[in-house]
Amino acid sequence: MIARLSVARGEDRVELEVEAPAWATVLDALEIATSKKGTTEARRHGGREKEGEGQKGKEEKGTGRGREWNDVDVLYRHSCHHGSCGVCGALVNGRPALMCRTPLRELPSGVVRLDPLPYATVIADLAVEPGPLFDSLPGFGYLRPPAREELPPVPDPAPLPLAPAERPRERFEDCIECGLCLAACPVLVPRMPEGSGDTVVARRAFVGPAALGMARREIVKNGSGSDAALALAAAPDGVAACDRAFACSRACPRGVAPGRLIEELRRS
């Protein structure tokens, strides 16, 4: 299928057209469209700049040269391509989503509009600096609080007794630290910006759904860390600052339901 993407570039936009398989995601389309000329296996129509530049149409191979970017160079964050690293968030047709988990065919036909996530500072195009998210997250983690000061001894290489009853299975928290919940939160982002690059001022200080969700999981899973978690929740920018819009739970790509976790925190 032919996908058409309209990508924010500051106040301006870049239009891309690309041929992608029917099952492809927005991220796949973006990656194919911005790969170096003549280097992708998928057939494609290449990128086209909006302001009538047309196809520059260089068909050289990209091997051995560093510069033959496709007609346009678009900056976007991506890494795992399967909803696990949390870096590919963007506004897809105005709604926070992971581009790697948004199949083109699930979107209305026509141009797909891509804008950077509004809670963070834009580096360029769709790429943002996710500092505000990571600044909000607490230092504890229930999986195995790391002993950073003094390393544990070298573990025994022998396989462990592994029946769940003998040794609880380890599992990462579901939250992939993608920040979509922050981007969706009406307290943190009172209005969706028309173009990118708008300065969005929080309505009030709020640590945000990702951090509070983490605090709740910490209380449930790791009793020893729960004092810090309770303090985080009870601070003025904790649960009290939440408006109960539940936009976070709707935006979360991993079913973490931070809105519900915040409600549970209010009661604990």
Added chain:
Amino acid sequence: MVFETPRVDSLPLRVAIIGGGGTGAALAWDLALRGFRVALFERGEFLSGTTGRHHGQLHSGARYASGDPEIARECMAETLALRRLVPDAIEYNGGLFVALDGEEAAYGERFAEACAEAGIPAREIAPARARELEPGLSPRVERAFLVPDGTFDAWRVPAAFLAGARALGAELRPWTEVVGFDASEGRVMAARVRDRTRASEERVEADYFVNACGAWGASIGALAGLEVPVTPAAGSMLAVKGRLCDMVISRLRPPGDGDILVPQRGLSIIGSTQRLVETPEGLLPTDGEMEFLRRSGAELAPAFADAEVDSAWCAARPLFGAALDEAGGRAASRDFAVLDHESRDRVAGVASVVGGKATTLRIMAEKAADLVCRALGVERQCRTLETAPPSWRQLYRGRVP
């Protein structure tokens, strides 16, 4: 948890790393700990090449024991090291190798011997016990071995190393592509880099350069007239919704396609495939690969057949060595090499790290940093085995402009 920045005895020498994948990340941390001034250039977001897309298997080395004992030993040692250094980015639930037919069962002897030789404690358990441990396993299991495999977060392990390097003052520059080198009298003096955020170019001088561009390594080498024997091979992966196992489940047979099932959070991922490609750019799985992977997943865990597909993607393997077999390079070694271009190509001041696994990122960095020390005539020991990096979250903390 407060990360105490380790004390470092600074050297007046600058090393530039090209490539911000797992290898470049671990190298930045290693060199910074040894006291070098480090600059790292990554053309996109960190870990946007192969590293972020890998399967997530923390290899005990059992997979490679019979064909590639060297990498098998390294994997075992690194599994133990990473479990100490970045425990919060690892799910350590072990692994199972299972035989689904007579031929695979017969391979068990060779497998067990090879593991023993490589120092990997593999232990045979009854098929019934294996299915008790992993109820989602195929009822066809004829033989099973428990191995010390695990899963790790493809982003968080290397991101912790990047965060550590940054805490030590390394200049980490994503969105910055190396587009050329300036050499004079047989020595690389500077790299030309393009800042993609401003589309501007600049010249960056350093005392030494390391090419850590993985599957892109050959084309980066070519920019400096170097011969870097890396072949990109596309590997596809298919994830379905639902966690069908907690352990890493592998087929008891020599490494091939579609023979590893890895759990990742709420997903189960089967991988992978292999085909040689001209360049590592813009790869996608083919329809044939996806069908094959679906069938392969269902052979290991029957519920895979009807589970809802979550995602499918493709990554470029940096295969080391030009001698690849016709089957698409499966027989090529998974081992790595640090290439000293002064002795290989008579170009001083530059090395390439090629091949390897994500599991072996730390040891690859150690060997590369050892070469940097030798080439620059300084004696600094590797410290990455004794120094835990900060949390991956530190990479972006405190960076609100």
